[in-house]
Amino acid sequence: MSYQSIQHVLKTAKSGTVVTIKGWVRTKRESKNAVFIALNDGSTINTIQAVAEAGQLPDETLKLITTGACLAITGTIVESQGAGQAIELKLDTVHVYGPADPEKYPLQPKRHSLEFLREIAHLRPRTNTFSAILRVRHALAFAVHSYFNDNGFFYLNTPIITASDAEGAGEMFRVTTLDATKPPLSDDGKVDYTQDFFGRETNLTVSGQLEGELGAMALGKIYTFGPTFRAENSNTTRHLAEFWMIEPEMAFFELEDNMNLAEDFVKTVIRYALQHCADDLAFLDNRLKEEEKNKKKEEQSELGLLDKLQFVISNEFERLTYTEAVKILVNSKPAKKGQFQYEVSWGVDLQSEHERYLVEKHFKKPVILTNYPRDIKAFYMKQDEESDAAPGRTVRAMDVLFPGIGEIIGGSQREDDYEKLTARMQEVGIDPEALWWYLDTRRFGSAPHAGFGLGFERLVLFVTGMGNIRDVIPFPRAPKTAEF
Structure with a gap:
């Protein structure tokens, strides 16, 4: 039986047209x-509303048509007599593919909490909220690939x-085929990974960046988009154990080029x-x-979701150094009145509350912070020869800050000097031989x-206005959460 979505x-059918929907x-x-x-x-x-006359459908069929049941309906498009829709379907025939036991089907037509819906992640895509999120997620993913393709990038797996x-963080998932109860041991009593599948200790990746840089040194401009x-x-609303990362790497780009690309990229995909x-x-x-109506007045957001998205695409991003930002924060009213939860001083990693203050209160536009202290950034970032801090104390890093969420993009110019990179690796305890x-x-x-x-789920979180990152990925993976 052929059918139309x-x-x-709703977009094309004219009154009098006979259609089948499922x-x-x-x-x-x-x-x-x-x-x-x-x-x-x-x-x-x-x-779409299908209307059957009283008595048109047998009682046994009517009993099967309950919330959650799967149907195929054929009928004629007519102008709607009720409010809320322009057209409706005058039902001719109906076929029940799969009934849903009304006593057991958990998605009854009422408001369900997000916590409850996480417990039935296999069914939550059928709700308005989660079907909307997944369609937006798809659109953003499509826009990501389109943007890079249109701008001369190659997709690298x-x-x-x-x-x-x-990242040097050491918080990785191990991949092994060794017997977990009786692994082979070396003479010093440690697990002998030379007998493992790959002949060495291996893990699930936290980033495709290092390999991405290899691709950029041959193809010029590449991007990765895959699971990490x-x-x-961590059980916070901002962390997942499995998430998707978008990571472009560009040969011949310096910090300014990187900032220009990041700004244009996020504006383009949000606009899409x-x-x-x-x-x-x-x-x-x-x-x-x-949701905002139920919050205390001081906790309510000044911007609605659509306003927030327009806020990003309509403003030029403010650019300033980390050192300049710290001066602004130290002299701000919240700092002087002790309203920040975390104190601000040069050398600390800025918290979300500091980043949001810069975006939402001080500049009232998205912000790109640059030239961070090297001690709080990764080993591969290019060291500054000149900066507004002491020479050698900062790196050519950049973070893009958005309203409501703080950092959404993190990046840098990469250290291209062999001697400096090797010295920095040794300084932070990374064996250069391991990354020859x-x-x-x-x-x-x-x-x-x-x-x-750019963490893809962070982007989806921002664009959909959801409060918990577990609600913007179909089947979240987090501590003690891997059922579906």
Whole structure:
């Protein structure tokens, strides 16, 4: 039986057209004269109403048409007599693919908490909120690939299994085929990984950056977009154990080029979502407004979701150094009145509250901070020869800060000097021999280059206005959470 998506029918169908639609029942309502069935197939947040005359459907069929049941309905498009929709379907025939036991189906037509929906992650995509999030997520992913393709980048697939730690954090998931109860041991009593599948200790990657740099040194401009993993025992609303990273790396780019790319990139993909997900974002905007009503006045956001997205794409990003930012923060009213939870001084890693103050209160526009202290940044960042701090104390790093979320992009110009990079690795306890292949790109035809990382779920979190990162990925992985 051929059919059309509900999105297509709502956009194109004319009165008098006979169509077949298929989907899941959101609601069924019976009156003395008619039966009203609201059907949704996931192609749009909107439902289409099918109307059957009283007595048209057998009682045994009506009993099967409950919330959650899967149907195919054929009928004629007519102008709607009720409010809320322009057209509806005058039902001719209905076929029940799969009934849903109304006593057990957990998604009844009422408001469910996000906590409850996380417990039924296999069904939550059927709700308005999560179907909207997943459509926006798709649009953003498509926009990411389109942007890089249109700008001369090559998509590079970097390994998920790795023997290196790009971040130096050590919080990685081990990959092994050794017997967990009786692993082979070396003479010193440690696990003998030479007998493992890869002949050495391996883990799930925390970043594709290091391998991405190798690609950039051959192809010029590349990007990675794939799953990454961190075994950080964190249950905050901002952390996942499995998440997706977007990481472009560009040969011949310096810090200024990197900032220009990052700003243009995030504006472009957000603009694409606004253009192609208008109904979903309008729904999520209204949802956020309802949530804000339940907050204390001082906790309420000054910007709605759509306002916040326009705020980003309509403003030139303010650019300043970390040192300049610290001076602003130290002299700010919240700092002087002791209202910041964390104190600010040169050399500390800025917290979200500091970043948001700069964006939302001081500059009232997105911000790019540069030239951070090298002691709080990764080993691969290029050391500053000149800066507004003491020479050698800062690196050519950049962080892009957004309203409501703080840092959304982190990047830098990469250290291209072999001697300086080797010395920095030794300084932070990384054995240069372990990354000999990475150092080769500095030994053979080294070039200025830069890149950044954007956690995809952070982007989706910002664009959808959700408060918990576990709600913007279909099946979240977090401590004690891997059921689905």
